Structure formats: C-alpha cells, structure tokens
Amino acid sequence: MRCLYCREWAGWFTRTCVDCARLYAIYQTHRGQVGLGQFLDLLLATGLPRAKIEAFLAADPYGEGSIRDRIIADVSTELLAAMGVHAPQHAQEVKRLREKGDWRFLGERPKE
Ligand SMILES: [Zn+2]
DSSP states (O other): BBBBOOOSSSSSSSSOHHHHHHHHHHHHHHEEEEOOOOOOOHHHTTOOHHHHHHHHOOOTTTTTTOOHHHHHHHHHHHHHHTTTOOOOOOHHHHHHHHHHHHOOOOSSSOEE
C-alpha cells in the first residue's frame, strides 16, 4: 500500500511508511508546543529529505486538514489558552480559511 502521507510505497500491510511514522511521532510529541517554523526544524533534524517533509506536512489523508493546518490549529489553541480563552481551533477551519484565500495566521491581529 502507498503511504497515506508521502504516497511512496509503505509496505503490504501498513499505510504509513517508516519515515512518515517517524515524522508523525515528532508531531505527536510536540503538538501545541511549537509553531510551524520550529516544527520544520525538528523534522529537518531527522535528516530526511526536505521534499519528503514537505509532502508529509501537506498531506491530508482524512480530509480534515493537512498536518501543517493541524500544527497551526494546535498552536493557536495553546496561544488562546495562554490568554485564558478556551477555544479549540480546528485544522478544518484553518484549511477552510486557507482555501478561501484570506488566510492569515490565527491569533495574529489583522493589519489596519
Ligand atoms: Zn510516507
């Protein structure tokens, strides 16, 4: 079967290749704690090719928003929580805003 994330061959009985499983483990460990830039650094530190990491971040295997969208949603939720606002942000919403074209970093004030 092909990998759900990078679309490369993953194996007969697995839908996630070894590399993406590794990237996903890093995502699970740090989600909500670091922003997109830091995540990229952490993922690049694995030594995997950048193209592979980009494919992983852009993957949206369940149509719920890509890993990149999820990272943004997680970190936005944490930022709001730090300000005392309980408002879970969802990757689907990030995806919707991004696709609409008026996407801006959640939590950032609009430019006047
Ligand atoms: Zn993969």
